[in-house]
Amino acid sequence: MVQLKLLSLLAAGSSVAQAATAPKACNPLKATSCSPDTALGTSIAEDFTKDSPWFPYVMGGGLVNYTNEGLAMTLDKRYNNPTLQSDFYIMYGKVEVELKAGPGRGVISSFYLQSDDLDELDIEWVGSDNTQFQSNYFSKGNTTTYDRGQFHGVDSPVDKFHNYTLDWNVDKATWALDGQVVRTLTNDSSEGYPQTPMFIKMGIWAGGDPDNAPGTIEWAGGKIDYSQAPFSMYVKRVVVTDYSSGKKYSYQGQSGSWESIEAEDGEVLGRASQANEDYSVLNNGGQISSATPRSLSSTTSSSKSQSTSQSSSHSMNSTTTSHSMNSTTTSDIKTSSSSNATSSHALASKTSSSDQSSNSEARSTLKPTSTSKSKEDEATSSSTSEVSDSKSASGTAAAAASDSSSSSASASASDSSSSGSASPSHDLQPASNVAAAVGFSANSLPFFAAVVALLL
Incomplete structure (x- = not known):
């Protein structure tokens, strides 16, 4: 059945994403032997009409296809929760995505930034809520409180493409919808502030899987009806600008502060002005010279x-x-x-939720509201959040439980796995x-x- 679906998709003019294995997680606040993070150190725009060298890591099962509408990520059956991850990190920067969320009760679409020490900036959509999206953040994986998330009104996010922008800087982070800021988070938050190099991750997963915690299912809009599958989210375009320069970002010590981050052959916040100029050029259809993706x-x-x-x-x-x-x-x-x-047509991960967030085991349950509040307004208005059961979307388990055949296929295409890519032949050729x-x-x-x- 999966093969028939794939043949149908290919016949329609789409191509299937090739899989690569993401590097193993290493938290530099808990280990001293973590490798430096590969820096973007420039600005890029990706239209996702074909396999992207900037986002080579495909995981979580499901279908990932490149179509005329851009990247289609499809939850086609239970335990399949497709996820795409960048092979680079940014140390402060601006990220914009043109996205249409996946529809359906219990279906969650996610787009977020995450660091090795579990700082995080999130954008998420509940498939049964066609009027709002959610913003959230985490610092060092701290989930002791559940009042970080907010909902923001948006016109038909599961039917229409919209531009969502994260502008992450040393003093504040903002979330914007179609160019209008809807939330501001300042770096003096009592619940911490993301400040270490982050990669980009996106995907669709079953928050309403019956095996999830009741609070997670409620947050996801109810139990998912797999008989209504497939559910697809679409990513038409991503623009990324790195405010810092250099080849790699490394942690000096275990404080987890931005001052402890060292940029190899560059400077933290060393290209902020250039990055903003790049952003304007790229958003107006222009091009700039970019670095070469690590996978290439x-x-x-x-x-x-x-x-x-x-x-x-x-x-x-x-x-x-x-x-x-x-x-x-x-x-x-x-x-x-x-x-x-290696072309991975359907990586099957046997878990009810995908690797969408390290903090997915303890996420806030928010009841939808039509009111959107900024961080500065929270001091004078009540939060839209409610404490509820923790969200048990076990991402690590999702990746770890992948079918061995799929994992083997993925590993052969990764330059970051322990074995690396299969080596080309060294035999000399006939005359x-x-x-x-x-x-x-x-x-x-x-x-x-x-x-x-x-x-x-």
Whole structure:
């Protein structure tokens, strides 16, 4: 059935996302051996009409397809909760998504920023509520209180695309809808403030799964009806600007403060002005020079390394022969790399909720309200939040319980997994292939062979 659905989608002109395995989580406040975070250090715009090198990590099962409407993430059956994650981090910045939420009772669409030490800025949509979206945040995974979330009015979020923007800076963070700020969080919040490098994550999951806690199901609008599946959310475009510069961000010590973050070959908040200029250019349809995604730079680096190695080992040959070998090697690497790319059509995770948030086990249950309040207004008005049962969408369990076959497929396409991508062949090619690589025809082979023999 899944294969038939996939064939139908492909026939309609969509492509299926290739899966890669995200790096294992390492909390630098609990461990001292965590690797630095790869920095974006620039600004990008992604239209999601094809496989995105900036968001290579696909997890949680379900279907992830690139269509003319952009990225379609589909919860097609129980335990499938598709999630997409970036391969980069930003250290303060602005992130905008043009998104249409998934419909349905018990269906939750999520888009959020999260750090290794569990700082978080969230945007979420309840599929049965076609009038509001929710903003939320967490600091260091602290869920001792449940009054952080707020609802904000929006026109038909499950029927229409809207622009949602997170502007995260050292002094405050804002949530905006179609260019209008609807919430402001200042850095002096008594419940903490997100201030460490964050990656981007998005996906759709079953908050109303019957195995979830009653409070989670209530928050999700009730129990999900899987007979009404599939449920799809769409992401048409994402714009990301990093306010900091550099190649990597690392934690110095375990304070978890922004002052403890070091930018390799750059500076925290070192490109804030440039980032805002980039944001305007990208939102007006312009282009800027960008960094190379890690998923591409790793492949390129590997190819160059292998090509150089083979060329050097045969340096005793003539320049012509060396170039011939080099050309063939590069061609072979590209072919091998392509054949080793794993297409994950349906990763099946056996849990009722996806890896949508580290704090999903203890999230606030909010009753919908038509009133939207800013953080500054909270001192003089009552909160829209209510304390209720914790939200038990166990994300880590979702990823950990994936079918072993799917996990194996995912791992082969990841440059960040413990094994890395499958290595291209190092075998030397036949002389006919070498000749073809530099433009010799079959009739030229005797002459080519004679030249090689003389040089040897």
